[in-house]
Amino acid sequence: MTTLTIQIEETEKEFLKKVLRKLNVKILDESDHIPNKLTQKTIDDARKGKGLAEPITNIKEFMGSI
Secondary structure, three states: OOOOOOOOOHHHHHHHHHHHHHOOOOOOOHHHHOOOHHHHHHHHHHHHOOOOOOOOOOHHHHHHHO
């Protein structure tokens, strides 16, 4: 699957959406990017430090330690 991001003027947004729907293109809104339950649990566990020596407070330091 390919994801395409298109930046357009706000005035053209509805027109483009109509055209894309006619072509059976699936349009995702910002609200469609909510993490699923497993991803959210993993994020919460990482913030709490579950399975780690201590909670993650700085993502750059954490990524550097891997």
